[in-house]
Amino acid sequence: MIVCVCNRVSDRDIHRLVAEGASTFEEVQMATGAATCCGCCETCARETFEDAQHQHHRVHANWIPIHPAPAVTVHAAVAREGDPRHDFVMA
Template sequence: MIVCVCNRVSDREITRRAQQGCSSFDELQMATGVATCCGRCEDCARAVFADASDGGWQRLDHQPALMLAAAA
């Protein structure tokens, strides 16, 4: 899906950059232009980047019910 309409950056592009060693959201912005125009995509872009960078653990930490269900 397109995350940043202004610069036509997809979730796949963000994931690919993170997996190839992009180490910070600032670096991602410099490389792709994501969230540098209107800024409406920043929350989504940061979430996609965090999921790709840490394997999604950050999101799971905020969903204890999901973790409990998975452990059962």
């Protein structure tokens, strides 16, 4: 569906921009020119943007970023904790 006739912006264009990381309506305006000429489409363009945000967040709501734990070397662990081989006393 064409949202902005002046700049030939479709709802798909807006959804694509949100999926690519656009987080504000102003970013969509800068990228497409939507709602920057006559202003007749601003309400529809904003609603489309909000709908795209909700759909995008629903898709990624269960996504949890996984960051690998830093590798701990034996030397770093010994330096931090002390060498357990030296904790005993010989009689």
